[in-house]
Amino acid sequence: MNYQPTKAFAQQMDQQDKLSEFRDEFHIPLSNGKPSIYFCGNSLGAQPKSVETEIALQMENWRKLGVDGHFYGDTPWYSFHDKMAEKAAPVVGAKPHEVAIMNTLTVNLHLMMVTFYQPRPGKHKIMMEAGAFPSDQYAVESQVKFHGYDPEESIIELSPRDGEKLLRTEDIIEAINTHKDELALIMMGGINYYTGQVYDMAAIAEVGHKAGIYVGFDLAHIAGNVPVKLHDWDVDFAVWCTYKYMNSSPGGISGAFIHERFANNPDLPRFAGWWGHDKEERFLMEKGFKPVYGAEGWQLSNYPILLMAAHWASLQIFDKAGIDNLRAKSIEMTNYLEFLVNKINTEVKTDISIITPTDVNQRGCQLSLVFGQHGRKVFEMISEAGVICDWREPDVIRIAPVPLYNTFSEVLEFSEILKASLLKLEEALSAEVN
Structure with missing residues (x-):
């Protein structure tokens, strides 16, 4: 697929998503008083509304x-x-x-x-x-x-x-x-x-x-x-x-x-x-x-x-x-996330390594990102901006867009938050050197 880093493309993918209705069946955790970008289903899934x-x-x-x-x-x-x-x-x-x-x-x-x-x-x-x-x-x-x-x-x-x-x-x-x-x-x-x-x-x-x-x-x-x-x-x-x-x-x-x-x-x-x-x-x-x-x-x-x-x-x-339908969407979401992260790598000085396999048959919802010595700081910055994901020692941020309740628009928004955080971090590090 010819992925695009645009809101129009992400919205089109969401409109074509046959599973989009299931998002309404979940409570999305809040961050800063509004729905978060909840990419932490690999640690704890969001609550189905029907549980109550x-x-x-x-x-x-x-x-x-x-x-x-x-x-x-x-x-x-x-x-x-x-x-x-x-x-x-x-x-x-x-x-x-x-x-x-x-x-x-x-x-x-x-x-x-x-x-x-x-x-x-x-x-x-x-x-x-x-x-x-x-x-x-x-x-x-x-x-x-x-x-x-x-x-x-x-x-x-x-x-x-x-x-x-x-x-x-x-x-x-x-x-x-x-x-x-x-x-x-x-x-x-x-x-x-x-x-x-x-x-x-x-x-x-x-x-x-x-x-x-x-x-x-x-x-x-x-x-x-x-x-x-x-x-x-x-x-x-x-x-x-x-x-x-x-x-x-x-x-x-x-x-x-x-x-x-x-x-x-x-x-x-x-x-x-x-x-x-x-x-x-x-x-x-x-x-x-x-x-x-x-x-x-x-x-x-x-x-x-x-x-x-x-x-x-x-x-x-x-x-x-259906687990097969969920898997199909998951592959598209992680492919889109991978595309966006790779694009960020061409636009910022900080190198992001995706250590999760590029072969979709060897990965699920999760992409593990490594940022070198500043990974923990990047995690704190994206968390403050409304992304809920998790940090695993010594150097991995795990990002897991879940097909039941996450959207392509959220994947795009996450990439924008990540890029903005990296640019801000680079500016701060440069100021320290000077």
Whole structure:
């Protein structure tokens, strides 16, 4: 497409946007008393207006029905998960019985590793990307220690080549093949939170399975962002949060995927709970755990209904919008953002590096921008001007235009704010020198 840095072009793109109506379904956070340019869905999604209605409905059920709300009313809590899984499954390319909406992200990661990390002498190592989100690092480290191994010896971290910011798929595959005899698990993020790089999960799962290794992914930055096909890619397990691109409340409910080949295997090691027990016998209150078929067999407790209600509000929006439609718009928005940033690079002295891949198949909504030694100051300046994004140490500003509620006009306005801030910064630095 022939992108243009003009208001007329951005407005035309917004007018042609088939998803533009969904912006009205969200509350856009304020900055300086007016709607912000909210490019922070990679950290916390904007609030769907329907969340208030959905939570109010469950508050009313609780008020009117009390404990009977588990089995009566329009949305019985006992079966609330079923419709959640039906709408969540398409977002992650799964079958409904492969999905469980439960707990929080790191809790689910630990539960999955109880099952899929079974180290033994000579085959006790976990492979992950270097610089993974700290929660993943801590979870993996603690699991290794729990089994009596030394993280320094049992965790293999994959780093980019010298002078590069991104992991090459061929290097990941080579590392798996090199260490295949000592690996017990491959556990990576689907997207690197810092660079915004999407990893080739299908290729990683394929080579891992050829070597007889379990393969799982943390989809915190992918769910609701980039379409995935967990079932078709033969991934063993995955976990994700729902408060980023899925807009389901701060610290909201999480999701887990377990491939259906494990659906009816009661001999798999797992931490069991009442809500994962056979539904037909659950209320017999007897000893002897019998897991529910599918991912539900990994559930522990009955659902936090108010968090589920918030997630249900968002899932209905995703069902109407369609993850593939959202992806198509996202590609156009990040391409436009990339075009505008590259244009700024020709107009200011400060060099902006986009460390996120230029290949749209290797990135989602997020572009990670680096400004050298003045990055933190640039972040503060654009924040003061009404842009809500985030800073990640040591030198990245993450910009994430979300197709559900952001516009092309906002992308253009952001670029204008960024350029004005850089010019102002250059003027201030020049004055200091003189």
